[in-house]
Amino acid sequence: MRRPLVAGNWKMNGSSAMADDLTAAVTAAAPPAVEVLLCPPAPYLARVAAALAGSAVALGAQDCSEHAPGAYTGEVAGAMLRDCGCSHTLVGHSERRQFFGDTDARVAAKVARAQADGLVAVLCVGETLEERRAGRTEEAVGRQLDAVLALPDTGAVLDALVVAYEPVWAIGTGETATPGQAQAVHAWIRARVAERDAARAAALRILYGGSVKPDNAAELFAMADIDGGLIGGAALKADSFLAICAAAAATAA
Ligand code: PEP
Numbered sequence: 001m002r003r004p005l006v007a008g009n010w011k012m013n014g015s016s017a018m019a020d021d022l023t024a025a026v027t028a029a030a031p032p033a034v035e036v037l038l039c040p041p042a043p044y045l046a047r048v049a050a051a052l053a054g055s056a057v058a059l060g061a062q063d064c065s066e067h068a069p070g071a072y073t074g075e076v077a078g079a080m081l082r083d084c085g086c087s088h089t090l091v092g093h094s095e096r097r098q099f100f101g102d103t104d105a106r107v108a109a110k111v112a113r114a115q116a117d118g119l120v121a122v123l124c125v126g127e128t129l130e131e132r133r134a135g136r137t138e139e140a141v142g143r144q145l146d147a148v149l150a151l152p153d154t155g156a157v158l159d160a161l162v163v164a165y166e167p168v169w170a171i172g173t174g175e176t177a178t179p180g181q182a183q184a185v186h187a188w189i190r191a192r193v194a195e196r197d198a199a200r201a202a203a204l205r206i207l208y209g210g211s212v213k214p215d216n217a218a219e220l221f222a223m224a225d226i227d228g229g230l231i232g233g234a235a236l237k238a239d240s241f242l243a244i245c246a247a248a249a250a251t252a253a
Contacts, residue, residue, distance in 0.1 A: 004221065004248035005162060005205050005228040007037040007122060008235030009062060009090060018236075019044040020051060025238030027055040031249035034228070037088055037122075038235075042076055049085030060088030060122065063096055066109035078117030088120045090230075092144065094168045104147035111148050115160045122162045122230065123148055124209070125189070129169035138188055141165070145189060149196055158200040162207060163189055164230040170210025172232055179219045179226075182208045186225035214243035221251045 008026075019040055030036040039060040040048050049059050065075035081089055091114060092107035102110075111121040127140040151157050165185050167177050177185075186206045194201035208220050209230030220226055228248050234240040 001252070002203065002205050002227045003035055004033070004252050005035040005037065005207060006241075006245045006248050007039060007060060007088075007090075007164075007207065007228075007230045008241050009039045009093070009209075009230055009232050010041060010235060011062070011095070011232055012041055013236055014041060014044060016044065016047060019048055022236070022238055022241075023048050023051040023057075026241060026245075027052060027057050029238075029242050030055070030057050031245055032056065033249040033252040034245050036245055039088075039090055045081070045084045045086060052085070058087045059085050060090060061086050061119075062090050062093065064089040064091060064110050064114045064117075064119065064121075066106055066113045068113070078114045078119050081114075082118050086119060088122055088162075089114050090164075091121045091123050093124045094126055094166060094171055098168075104144055107144070108147040108151055111157065111161070112151050115157065120160045120162060122164055122207070124164045124166050124230070126166040126168050126171075126210070132167065132169065137167075137185060141185060141189065142192060145192060149193065154196050155200060158193065158197060158204060162205045163193075164207040164209050165189060166209035166230060172211070174211050176211040176213075176216050176220075177208070179223050182220060183223035183225055186223065190225055212244060214240050214247070217244040217247035218250065221248050 037058045037060045061081045064078045069077045091110045096102040114121045125144040127137040131140045205227040207228045207230045212229045
C-alpha cells in the first residue's frame, strides 16, 4: 500500500504572516495517514521549517539548482535547501519548463543534484493542450520521464523520487483531468517505470496535479494509480488544503 502524499505548492504567493497562519493551521490538523508536504517560496523556507519543528508535516522547495554551491548568482543549491530543513523539492514544474528554460536535460540534472544532496525530488511531468489534442500525451510525458530514468543507477533515482502528473492545460485553469483521463496517464507512467524496475514502479508514488479542489479530490484519489496530489491554488487556504488532505486520508483507511 502506497502512503498518500499531498503537497501544497504555494507558487510565488504569500507573506510572512500568511506562511505563519497557514503552517500553523496545517500542522494542527494534518491527518496522520497522509504524508503532507508544504512548498513555500524560497524566502519563507527557514521560517516555515521552524514552525514545522516537531510536526510530521514535511518541507519542500519549489525548485533546486542543478549546480553545486558556487558562482551561480540567484540560484539555490540543494545543500542549502537541506540545511534550511527541506526534505523534498519540486523539479520540472511546468511553469519552470515554460518560463525559465527548464529543458528535460536540465530537469534530469536537477533531480540528480537534489538527490545527491539528500532531497526527495518531486518530478513534475505533463503534456500541453496541443500535445493532448494531437494524441501526443504519452510521447510528451514519456520524454520528460525518460530523461530522468536515464540517469545512472535508476534504482537509487527511483528510491528518492515522486512523480507528479500535471497536465499543463489543467494547472491553474479550473480545468481538471477527469479521474479516468488522469488514471490512464498514471497507469501508463507506472508501466513505463516498470519496464526498468517492476518492484520500484509498484512502490512509486504518482501524484495528480491540476485544479484539484475539495470537491473533486476524492474521485481523483480513488483511482488505483493516483497516490495523492500536488495542489496549487487550493493549497493557499488551510480549509481547502486540509479538505484535500482528508480526501487522501480516506483512501488510506
Ligand atoms: C500546481 O501549481 O502545481 C498546480 C497543480 O496548481 P493548481 O492546483 O492551481 O492547478
